[in-house]
Amino acid sequence: SAVISQKPSRDICQRGTSLTIQCQVDSQVTMMFWYRQQPGQSLTLIATANQGSEATYESGFVIDKFPISRPNLTFSTLTVSNMSPEDSSIYLCSVDTGGTDTQYFGPGTRLTVL
Amino acid sequence: GIQVEQSPPDLILQEGANSTLRCNFSDSVNNLQWFHQNPWGQLINLFYIPSGTKQNGRLSATTVATERYSLLYISSSQTTDSGVYFCAVEQQGGSEKLVFGKGTKLTVNP
Numbered sequence: 001s002a003v004i005s006q007k008p009s010r011d012i013c014q015r016g017t018s019l020t021i022q023c024q025v026d027s028q029v030t031m032m033f034w035y036r037q038q039p040g041q042s043l044t045l046i047a048t049a050n051q052g053s054e055a056t057y058e059s060g061f062v063i064d065k066f067p068i069s070r071p072n073l074t075f076s077t078l079t080v081s082n083m084s085p086e087d088s089s090i091y092l093c094s095v096d097t098g099g100t101d102t103q104y105f106g107p108g109t110r111l112t113v114l
Numbered sequence: 115g116i117q118v119e120q121s122p123p124d125l126i127l128q129e130g131a132n133s134t135l136r137c138n139f140s141d142s143v144n145n146l147q148w149f150h151q152n153p154w155g156q157l158i159n160l161f162y163i164p165s166g167t168k169q170n171g172r173l174s175a176t177t178v179a180t181e182r183y184s185l186l187y188i189s190s191s192q193t194t195d196s197g198v199y200f201c202a203v204e205q206q207g208g209s210e211k212l213v214f215g216k217g218t219k220l221t222v223n224p
Contacts, residue, residue: 033211033212041216042216043200043202044214048210090155096210102147102159103147103202103212105156105159107156108155108156108157110155
């Protein structure tokens with residue numbers, strides 16, 4: 001298994017600003033993932049972040065809006081840029097620990113944009 | 115891409131009742147996981163079960179990969195079982211990406 005922490009746990013932001021969310025894992029992992037969960041909805045994958053390479057974005061998500069960093073095997077950041085109220089969501093990071101390919105999720109960052 | 119359908123979308127039970135949640139998927143999978151999202155938003159791994167049957171206390175799960183469905187059984191439900199249950203699959207050749215169903219919202223009343 002893996003222990004994952006995220007910062008901040010929640011935030012309220014003004015439209016037009018940006019927020020950077022941090023994800024820290026207690027062990028080295030190859031693949032990290034960022035998901036968005038809009039209110040009352042399921043989870044949607046934003047991008048896959050591998051250390052040492054550019055993140056791979058899913059359809060509908062672009063790097064200018066959601067830049068991602070992955071400086072080492074235990075840490076990643078997701079920035080939500082130029083926010084609008086439609087960006088109000090829970091943002092979750094997850095890791096693939098290999099072996100059984102089980103994914104584990106962080107506690108999430110609850111973002112509200114006014 | 116692969117489609118994941120969960121049923122029922124909502125379920126209300128009295129404490130002590132049993133229930134079965136279903137997950138249908140449209141293509142072959144490498145990975146299937148069941149998660150419980152508690153009221154605070156935390157996603158908890160319940161089972162990694164691309165095939166076969168597993169049990170963990172009052173919960174058990176069965177995946178019939180050849181027929182492309184999985185079932186999650188909850189016995190003797192408790193109020194703490196309330197929340198949303200998600201099924202997520204990784205399509206074969208899908209680079210470890212999980213595709214989530216829309217979830218089953220379970221409410222267990224005392």
